Amino acid sequence: KGCMSGLKPAVVGLIANAVLGVLMTVFFPAGLSLAVFTEVTFYIYAAIFATMLVLAFKKIHPIIIICLSAVLGIAVGYLL
Secondary structure (H helix, E strand, O other): OHHHHHHHHHHHHHHHHHHHHHHHHHHOOOOOOHHHHHOHHHHHHHHHHHHHHHHHHOOOOHHHHHHHHHHHHHHHHHHO
């Protein structure tokens, strides 16, 4: 029991690190600069992210959220 309680913060930290890494890659591919906010793709990806975040808080099944975000991401990739 003590081992599991010690592992929980480590797992949360690893997941947070992965999420931040993906967010930085998607939203700021050229590094942190104000030029990112002038690109249309930034706002499209932000809208997809916000939509998936809302669906996650509405207790939609995670597989549906993952599949929907994959479909939207692929569609946007082909359109741009």
